Amino acid sequence: MVINPDNYGLRLFVRYLVLCLIALIFIFPLVFMINSSFKPDSQLLADTSSLRAFLPVGDISLDNYFGAFQRAPVGLFVFNSVLVTGMTVVLSLLICSLAAFSFTFLRWKGRDVMLSIVIATLIIPFEIIAIPLLLLVSKLPWIGLNGLELGWLNTYRVQIIPWIADGLTIFLFVQYFKGLPGELIEASRVEGASWWQVYYRVVMPLSGPVLATAAILKFLVMYNQYLWPLIVVQQENHRPVMVGLGYFFQLNVAWGEVMAYLTLITVPVLIFYLFLQRAFIASIASTGVKG
Amino acid sequence: MASKLTLSNRTGWTFALPGFALIVIFVVLPFFFAIGLSLTNQRLLSPNPTQFVGVENYRQLLGLAVVTLEPERDDAGEVVRNEAGEIQYPRLRKITRSNDYPQYRGMREWFRWQSGENVTVVIASDVVFMKALVNTFLFVLVVAPVQAGLALVLSLLINQKLRGINVFRTIYFMPVVVSIVVVSLLWRFIYDGQNGLLNSILHGLTFGLFQPVDWLGNPSTALPAIMAMSIWQAVGFHMVIWLAGLQTISPTLYEAAAIEGASKWQTFRYVTWPGLRNTAVLVLIVITMQGFALFAQIDVMTNGGPRDSTQTLVFQAVERGYGKQDISGGSTISVILFVIVLTISLIQRWLTRER
Numbered sequence: 307m308v309i310n311p312d313n314y315g316l317r318l319f320v321r322y323l324v325l326c327l328i329a330l331i332f333i334f335p336l337v338f339m340i341n342s343s344f345k346p347d348s349q350l351l352a353d354t355s356s357l358r359a360f361l362p363v364g365d366i367s368l369d370n371y372f373g374a375f376q377r378a379p380v381g382l383f384v385f386n387s388v389l390v391t392g393m394t395v396v397l398s399l400l401i402c403s404l405a406a407f408s409f410t411f412l413r414w415k416g417r418d419v420m421l422s423i424v425i426a427t428l429i430i431p432f433e434i435i436a437i438p439l440l441l442l443v444s445k446l447p448w449i450g451l452n453g454l455e456l457g458w459l460n461t462y463r464v465q466i467i468p469w470i471a472d473g474l475t476i477f478l479f480v481q482y483f484k485g486l487p488g489e490l491i492e493a494s495r496v497e498g499a500s501w502w503q504v505y506y507r508v509v510m511p512l513s514g515p516v517l518a519t520a521a522i523l524k525f526l527v528m529y530n531q532y533l534w535p536l537i538v539v540q541q542e543n544h545r546p547v548m549v550g551l552g553y554f555f556q557l558n559v560a561w562g563e564v565m566a567y568l569t570l571i572t573v574p575v576l577i578f579y580l581f582l583q584r585a586f587i588a589s590i591a592s593t594g595v596k597g
Numbered sequence: 598m599a600s601k602l603t604l605s606n607r608t609g610w611t612f613a614l615p616g617f618a619l620i621v622i623f624v625v626l627p628f629f630f631a632i633g634l635s636l637t638n639q640r641l642l643s644p645n646p647t648q649f650v651g652v653e654n655y656r657q658l659l660g661l662a663v664v665t666l667e668p669e670r671d672d673a674g675e676v677v678r679n680e681a682g683e684i685q686y687p688r689l690r691k692i693t694r695s696n697d698y699p700q701y702r703g704m705r706e707w708f709r710w711q712s713g714e715n716v717t718v719v720i721a722s723d724v725v726f727m728k729a730l731v732n733t734f735l736f737v738l739v740v741a742p743v744q745a746g747l748a749l750v751l752s753l754l755i756n757q758k759l760r761g762i763n764v765f766r767t768i769y770f771m772p773v774v775v776s777i778v779v780v781s782l783l784w785r786f787i788y789d790g791q792n793g794l795l796n797s798i799l800h801g802l803t804f805g806l807f808q809p810v811d812w813l814g815n816p817s818t819a820l821p822a823i824m825a826m827s828i829w830q831a832v833g834f835h836m837v838i839w840l841a842g843l844q845t846i847s848p849t850l851y852e853a854a855a856i857e858g859a860s861k862w863q864t865f866r867y868v869t870w871p872g873l874r875n876t877a878v879l880v881l882i883v884i885t886m887q888g889f890a891l892f893a894q895i896d897v898m899t900n901g902g903p904r905d906s907t908q909t910l911v912f913q914a915v916e917r918g919y920g921k922q923d924i925s926g927g928s929t930i931s932v933i934l935f936v937i938v939l940t941i942s943l944i945q946r947w948l949t950r951e952r
Contacts, residue, residue, distance in 0.1 A: 405616030414609030437918030437927035438630035471619035591841035
């Protein structure tokens with residue numbers, strides 16, 4: 307086939323063809339996952355040798371979903387993940403934005419040193435501190451309903467509290483706050499507003515974009531959490547969804563149920579993403595400013 | 598701005614303290630713990646008191662030596678050969694278990710090569726760690742340029758002004774929001790040796806010529822398979838960062854290039870690429886850091902196998918620190934990892950500095 311470079315229509319067609327082929331590469335495992343979740347095991351495995359793997363054909367049913375709920379406490383895992391993710395996102399937005407507010411608008415002794423320490427932590431990947439942190443949380447005290455106890459293992463707090471504050475989130479807030487008009491804050495102070503009121507009534511209402519960015523980034527990290535809960539939560543009653551997956555690999559593996567579980571924990575996130583895709587992509591893009 | 602309106606020590610501290618304290622307790626403190634623990638024999642639960650052991654843990658991990666084995670000779674001084682005609686060498690354990698060579702005690706063979714009649718053997722105190730170190734470097738060396746390059750190509754494709762281009766952007770980015778654990782499990786199906794999707798696709802495309810490969814079960818294909826999957830999963834992330842960089846380049850520069858009659862390649866080389874310098878540094882540093890943190894894929898797909906061909910530093914750190922409750926051993930690997938990541942980030946920054 308000879309492609310005439312002057313043929314605008316053909317060039318456009320080729321462009322779209324390339325874009326579509328690439329799209330197929332990115333989408334086929336997910337299509338396979340969703341379709342397989344409706345098929346019985348024997349058919350699921352047989353279908354992988356043909357294009358039927360990507361089509362909802364044959365013996366389609368919801369049996370795998372019922373099976374998954376019977377095999378593992380799926381509802382509990384989802385509840386745990388939602389609780390841990392939700393709590394961390396909310397607390398992180400509050401505490402990181404307060405700190406960034408103080409770093410940006412207030413002047414106080416030690417501020418610059420503190421901010422430098424916070425920024426310096428950006429070069430420490432979590433994987434490096436995971437093991438010493440495991441030792442630390444296994445010894446930390448906690449005052450709860452039963453009085454003083456030692457050790458945070460197998461709790462919700464061990465999955466939430468270490469993840470509330472992080473250098474990147476504070477940094478994103480600081481960057482955003484620097485772009486807000488300083489006169490607005492000065493003016494509110496002149497009118498007698500307390501710093502808390504400035505934060506709460508002036509700055510926060512203007513911070514929609516950065517709040518969305520920080521919330522989305524934290525959500526992705528928390529919901530997809532694997533290494534940390536794997537090592538600090540051994541009991542099922544506090545396990546999140548990704549670690550709960552281990553349940554499906556004890557004894558005989560029923561692949562249809564695995565696919566149903568994967569679909570259950572992934573599709574809500576995908577739908578959420580499709581609705582908010584602009585905000586998701588903007589949030590990743592904004593981490594690029596730090597270059 | 599040092600007016601009374603902005604000067605406030607007490608409020609400043611109160612607002613910043615919760616966030617700062619959490620970072621100190623859960624990031625800074627464990628970081629220094631890692632350094633301290635790596636000099637001890639700390640275990641997660643142990644009846645014995647913790648002792649300071651100096652650099653013993655580092656010696657245990659990094660100990661390397663090269664020994665040369667001469668062929669066995671019979672009484673007449675002839676080289677001894679077995680029935681297949683292969684030269685016979687003394688067993689390595691004669692050296693590593695001998696009292697004559699206390700410095701080689703406990704070391705094991707990593708790899709060997711023939712040089713003339715003799716054979717040179719590289720022995721290491723911890724062969725698995727050495728393999729993990731090499732695999733991790735290989736992973737980063739392949740994934741960083743390939744992923745950054747593909748992401749740049751995708752971002753250029755997505756930056757075109759075409760109807761519906763956002764749909765493609767949304768799809769390319771989709772794997773990023775899916776958990777790496779889910780992705781790894783799905784790719785186990787794709788890579789399966791018997792009825793894996795990849796084998797089926799290759800079988801179909803070559804009209805049956807392609808022989809099925811057990812991608813994750815074969816030591817020579819397991820790590821490349823994990824590299825390919827990791828690139829697939831995160832390339833959309835870096836595409837978006839490149840895209841953000843592309844959009845900071847002023848359109849007037851492109852107009853000027855068009856007026857000068859620059860070709861597409863020239864426009865890229867002299868307008869686009871210089872404008873992406875900062876983005877390039879960021880993309881490379883982020884991929885490098887993500888690459889050195891390789892863990893979930895290994896844990897879900899191969900557990901370090903087959904024959905240690907997919908061992909990585911973080912996987913080893915977790916296997917020791919958590920699996921074997923050897924906190925000091927895991928911390929030592931973490932510290933080594935940090936030194937590597939820091940060094941590479943600094944080198945990358947220096948290489949791509951403004952000149």
